[in-house]
Amino acid sequence: MTGRRMQVSVIGSGAAHEAVALEVGRRLAERGCVVVTGGLDEVMAWALRGAREAGGTTIAIVPGESHAEANEWADHVVVTGIGHARNLAVAASGEAVIAVGGSWGTLAEIGFAMRLGRPVVVLEGGPAVEGVPRAATPAEAVELVLAAVVSS
Amino acid sequence: MTGRRMQVSVIGSGAAHEAVALEVGRRLAERGCVVVTGGLDEVMAWALRGAREAGGTTIAIVPGESHAEANEWADHVVVTGIGHARNLAVAASGEAVIAVGGSWGTLAEIGFAMRLGRPVVVLEGGPAVEGVPRAATPAEAVELVLAAVVSS
Amino acid sequence: MTGRRMQVSVIGSGAAHEAVALEVGRRLAERGCVVVTGGLDEVMAWALRGAREAGGTTIAIVPGESHAEANEWADHVVVTGIGHARNLAVAASGEAVIAVGGSWGTLAEIGFAMRLGRPVVVLEGGPAVEGVPRAATPAEAVELVLAAVVSS
Amino acid sequence: MTGRRMQVSVIGSGAAHEAVALEVGRRLAERGCVVVTGGLDEVMAWALRGAREAGGTTIAIVPGESHAEANEWADHVVVTGIGHARNLAVAASGEAVIAVGGSWGTLAEIGFAMRLGRPVVVLEGGPAVEGVPRAATPAEAVELVLAAVVSS
Numbered sequence: 001m002t003g004r005r006m007q008v009s010v011i012g013s014g015a016a017h018e019a020v021a022l023e024v025g026r027r028l029a030e031r032g033c034v035v036v037t038g039g040l041d042e043v044m045a046w047a048l049r050g051a052r053e054a055g056g057t058t059i060a061i062v063p064g065e066s067h068a069e070a071n072e073w074a075d076h077v078v079v080t081g082i083g084h085a086r087n088l089a090v091a092a093s094g095e096a097v098i099a100v101g102g103s104w105g106t107l108a109e110i111g112f113a114m115r116l117g118r119p120v121v122v123l124e125g126g127p128a129v130e131g132v133p134r135a136a137t138p139a140e141a142v143e144l145v146l147a148a149v150v151s152s
Numbered sequence: 153m154t155g156r157r158m159q160v161s162v163i164g165s166g167a168a169h170e171a172v173a174l175e176v177g178r179r180l181a182e183r184g185c186v187v188v189t190g191g192l193d194e195v196m197a198w199a200l201r202g203a204r205e206a207g208g209t210t211i212a213i214v215p216g217e218s219h220a221e222a223n224e225w226a227d228h229v230v231v232t233g234i235g236h237a238r239n240l241a242v243a244a245s246g247e248a249v250i251a252v253g254g255s256w257g258t259l260a261e262i263g264f265a266m267r268l269g270r271p272v273v274v275l276e277g278g279p280a281v282e283g284v285p286r287a288a289t290p291a292e293a294v295e296l297v298l299a300a301v302v303s304s
Numbered sequence: 305m306t307g308r309r310m311q312v313s314v315i316g317s318g319a320a321h322e323a324v325a326l327e328v329g330r331r332l333a334e335r336g337c338v339v340v341t342g343g344l345d346e347v348m349a350w351a352l353r354g355a356r357e358a359g360g361t362t363i364a365i366v367p368g369e370s371h372a373e374a375n376e377w378a379d380h381v382v383v384t385g386i387g388h389a390r391n392l393a394v395a396a397s398g399e400a401v402i403a404v405g406g407s408w409g410t411l412a413e414i415g416f417a418m419r420l421g422r423p424v425v426v427l428e429g430g431p432a433v434e435g436v437p438r439a440a441t442p443a444e445a446v447e448l449v450l451a452a453v454v455s456s
Numbered sequence: 457m458t459g460r461r462m463q464v465s466v467i468g469s470g471a472a473h474e475a476v477a478l479e480v481g482r483r484l485a486e487r488g489c490v491v492v493t494g495g496l497d498e499v500m501a502w503a504l505r506g507a508r509e510a511g512g513t514t515i516a517i518v519p520g521e522s523h524a525e526a527n528e529w530a531d532h533v534v535v536t537g538i539g540h541a542r543n544l545a546v547a548a549s550g551e552a553v554i555a556v557g558g559s560w561g562t563l564a565e566i567g568f569a570m571r572l573g574r575p576v577v578v579l580e581g582g583p584a585v586e587g588v589p590r591a592a593t594p595a596e597a598v599e600l601v602l603a604a605v606v607s608s
Contacts, residue, residue: 004378004379007371034380059363059380059382065420067311067397075308076363078382078393078397079396079397080384080392080393081392081420081539081541082237082386082537082539083240084537085537087260088237088260088386089385089386089393092383092384092385093371093381093382104264104267105263106263107259107260107263107281108240108263111257111263112236112385114259115236115255115257116369116385128282129259129281130279156532159523159532159533211532211534213534217387217388217572219549219551226460227461228460228513229460229463229549230515230534230549231545231549232536232544232545232549233386233387233545233548233572234545235369235385235386235387240536240537240538241536241537241538241545244521244537245523245533264537268537386541387544388568388572389538389544392539392541411563411564411566411567412543412563412564412565412567412571413567415561415566416540416560416561416564418560418563419540419560420540431586433563433585434583
């Protein structure tokens with residue numbers, strides 16, 4: 001037992017979803033989780049901000065070649081240099097994944113997360129994907145993924 | 153002008169879809185396209201077989217570290233060593249993309265292809281994704297993607 | 305200013321170099337750096353152990369698809385799923401890079417780190433690469449890379 | 457037996473090495489090999505040109521997200537979208553690898569090729585790496601790698 005804290009990846013995009021992302025990040029941190037995102041703007045920034053403001057730890061996995069690409073809410077920055085392929089690392093690095101809004105890149109991340117057997121929950125407003133559970137609220141999404149990790 | 157032939161990626165999986173994949177590959181080759189797949193079995197093999205049997209050229213982009221991983225219908229094997237992240241290369245290497253059946257990995261490829269602006273057509277039986285055109289037959293799928301490339 | 309701590313990647317391999325890796329990790333943590341490695345055994349484990357035992361924070365960037373692949377000294381695990389291509393992420397995620405021992409994978413990481421303009425120092429016993437500074441001791445290596453980051 | 461032709465990757469960079477790259481590409485094509493490179497300029501372009509002018513087949517594995525990034529001598533373009541990590545795919549896709557000139561990216565490719573057990577030969581003028589065979593002329597380099605593949 002290493003004492004390593006559970007990691008949850010928050011994926012998605014869209015300025016309309018920032019407030020929800022903030023709450024998801026905050027709730028994950030309050031439950032003791034490290035929050036991981038793709039490290040750029042919108043959902044990726046606000047989820048980290050929510051976690052940070054709640055005293056949590058945050059990790060940005062960015063697509064480019066510079067630490068400066070990460071938003072200011074990242075405690076740690078993983079610089080992948082592999083462009084959109086970093087979506088695999090974002091999906092895989094979560095012991096569970098929550099989608100907040102999002103578009104095509106988010107769909108790729110959902111595909112990868114499901115392929116790797118990570119529990120995934122899509123918040124209402126995110127992409128509709130057959131076979132992927134949905135949640136109506138950040139609280140419900142967080143409880144669903146935590147329960148799924150514990151039972152897996 | 154290099155005379156380079158158009159490349160179309162065929163994505164998907166499922167033994168139930170092999171006959172359709174064979175026809176898609178054949179029709180693409182008959183239209184002068186090079187057929188690209190992820191290079192393994194099922195849809196990835198039968199699309200290459202269809203193209204090869206019609207006199208076309210085939211490319212396998214495999215996830216592992218060995219040429220031997222590719223199916224026997226590959227004329228050329230690109231060994232990526234990057235696991236599921238090679239799905240990005242499969243999607244990106246097509247100037248258009250046709251999905252035949254498929255599961256989570258296919259969803260990731262559709263997400264990437266749409267993100268990169270590649271024309272995508274999903275054959276009936278493949279994943280339902282809002283905003284992605286569908287086709288009822290291999291002939292229709294091939295004509296749709298060729299028309300989309302020409303007009304793009 | 306985010307207050308993000310400087311990240312230094314320690315690369316290399318070889319059981320003979322574990323004690324040196326331990327000291328490099330410890331010294332980096334004592335200087336306030338987060339230590340990043342490829343997350344597996346030998347040098348990758350002992351550098352994280354040294355940092356952890358000195359109260360530092362550690363990040364493992366692993367090649368496979370599971371958090372369980374990381375050694376027990378990792379506080380955070382980035383699961384890339386991209387095999388040896390994760391060497392790019394290891395090199396890029398350091399604001400500086402120190403090589404301790406190592407073989408062909410280490411050479412790839414040195415190449416990437418230099419290509420991206422990261423300061424690199426190779427400890428005696430590591431690969432001889434023309435144009436890459438060397439250090440005789442962990443203390444010297446740590447001071448060299450910290451000075452290089454500050455002046456860059 | 458698929459009849460697939462042997463693939464040899466030519467890596468390196470530097471305008472000073474273009475004439476040598478041209479000859480390496482030509483000789484590989486004359487020996488029936490498909491020539492693979494990173495698909496951009498200098499050595500990557502001239503090796504493909506040499507192969508093409510000798511009637512051979514050429515493959516460009518490019519780092520960006522567009523087919524247009526490849527040089528005009530590429531018969532087939534694999535669009536990886538993974539930046540410098542495509543160096544792994546270039547190294548791995550060759551059943552043998554020849555380095556012509558080159559700098560840090562080439563060093564990464566040599567590291568990966570050796571790590572994966574691909575026969576590698578560096579032409580004089582390329583990076584000096586302990587444990588990697590060297591050749592004085594394109595003819596010698598081509599014969600060395602072909603012999604190494606046959607005996608492996």
